[in-house]
Amino acid sequence: MTDSPRSHGRLSISASVKPRELITPTPRIKGAWTARIITLFPEAFPGTLDLSLTGKALDQGLWALETIDLRPFGLGRHKNVDDTPAGGGAGMVLRPDVVAAALDQAAVGTPADRAQWPVVYLSPRGTRFDQAMARRWSQGSGLTLLCGRFEGVDQRVLDHYRVEEVSLGDFVLTGGEIAAQALIDATVRLIPRVLGNQASTEEESFSDGLLEHPQYTKPAVWEGREIPEILLSGHHGKIAAWRKAMAERLTKERRPDLWRAYRAAHGMDPMDDQEL
Missing domain, CATH: 3.40.1280.10 (SPOUT methyltransferase, trefoil knot domain)
Structure with a gap:
């Protein structure tokens, strides 16, 4: 049966x-x-x-x-x-x-x-x-x-x-x-308990006005391409800084509209846009 x-x-x-x-x-x-x-x-x-x-x-x-x-x-x-x-x-x-x-x-x-x-x-x-x-x-x-x-x-x-x-x-x-x-x-998916891990909704694209940083997983080397060394360092502070920098770079390159809104929301002068 x-x-x-x-x-x-x-x-x-x-x-x-x-x-x-x-x-x-x-x-x-x-x-x-x-x-x-x-x-x-x-x-x-x-x-x-x-x-x-x-x-x-x-x-x-x-x-x-x-x-x-x-x-x-x-x-x-x-x-x-x-x-x-x-x-x-x-x-x-x-x-x-x-x-x-x-x-x-x-x-x-x-x-x-x-x-x-x-x-x-x-x-x-x-x-x-x-x-x-x-x-x-x-x-x-x-x-x-x-x-x-x-x-x-x-x-x-x-x-x-x-x-x-x-x-x-x-x-x-x-x-x-x-x-x-x-x-x-x-x-x-933003309703509590739906995803199980609420932290994931706080780190993804658009949650802070930025696109999400690149993601990697095993194997450490694939087709000659390596996971960025910083992600394997175990240094959580440096990893967080790298991810934020990458999110800012991607947003600036791919979504200038989001980048301008992000800078304005964080009190940054849009005329003083530093290179990332």
Whole structure:
């Protein structure tokens, strides 16, 4: 007799206007950080969020993931959720009345304070997502993410509900589901106990405004390339200084924008930029 495959108790993909828990509700920890996703494709979740440490933390109830299927809020026999753009043009736009109904459902049981529970529309014209934003979100109670499709969402509903627009980067995807998984992953890993070693989140790229220093491991020599001698010295102070210097060098070379912001944040004169 073989062991049955691992099951997370996923719900069927039947239409529902209520948040659907993708993971069996036990043993969700009381007050666990929760992501609610409004999407036309709830079957896209949990996706990669079900893997590795984020998936394990999901099983343990350290955080929760729920979807709200946008389709049941659609109008008419065919549950239409979109219509043609006002003023003409290609594509379709998600209707404000349909999206509003989904946002109302997503708000049930959430705090009114947007600092505790942001409501976010994934949009290429939004504020660029970064580590500071992920850290801010991780310190709240949860997050509602609206995944757009087609040409986007009627601006009136975004304005009415004070929806924060956030971009994953300067490119366009067919929908917000992939971006939503990336944003959730970046946020969830900052929740205490998810990674197990909280120190690792304090030393990685962007945690102090710098790119991360290079990493090495065994063997000591590979293809004629050696691990930098300082890393084998056992002198923790010198190793820390080397890593910081390398992080500064890489940031200056590869991300001048981050380097300027880092110097400004640390009270350094940008006109007095020393060679690294």
